[in-house]
């Protein structure tokens with residue numbers, strides 16, 4: 444822990460249900476994009492995988508933004524064929540990205556179909572031109588994992604950690620994944636966690652108690668915001 448860049452600052456926001464959480468999440472994303480585009484002319488976002496973000500992404504389909512200014516990256520990906528139904532990139536495309544005018548060249552899926560090591564090396568190169576993300580979205584697993592950073596595995600949470608990790612034995616299927624490291628996910632102006640479902644209660648309790656779960660290793664200078672529906 445001592446070699447982490449900084450301790451995590453965490454702000455908790457509770458909503459009545461996933462619908463309200465999703466509305467708040469979508470508004471937060473569009474607001475962040477508006478601010479960044481006004482300030483710098485561009486907006487870089489890292490997308491969360493899993494199922495929770497699906498409603499947020501679907502709401503963004505009808506959002507108003509200068510989509511041509513967006514750059515889209517992914518926090519992690521499952522090592523499955525590019526068009527596989529369980530790919531995080533496919534979920535984001537079907538629910539949102541296929542329906543807005545973000546130029547395809549500015550959407551950067553992780554080439555996880557290449558296998559964990561090759562994909563991690565390739566994605567590290569793709570990220571080299573982005574020193575700091577404007578907004579990182581993350582989920583939380585029932586065991587406290589985030590992206591594909593799992594308990595008892597390497598989270599890449601030290602200053603000298605690589606930006607992208609090859610994951611070979613993930614406890615959440617599929618076992619082979621690619622994940623941005625905790626250190627790289629922390630190089631962000633804003634980080635928002637989307638956490639839904641009573642099954643996450645213990646992980647959140649552990650997190651609030653300061654137990655060392657992977658989510659605690661995400662420590663951007665501006666702190667993290669956690670949107671919860673319990």
Ligand code: 6PG
Nearest residue numbers: 492493494495582583584589590
């Ligand atoms: C994945 C995700 C993973 C996810 C959590 C929560 O590839 O599975 O990156 O980190 O965000 O497991 O998943 P749910 O949103 O489906 O509960």
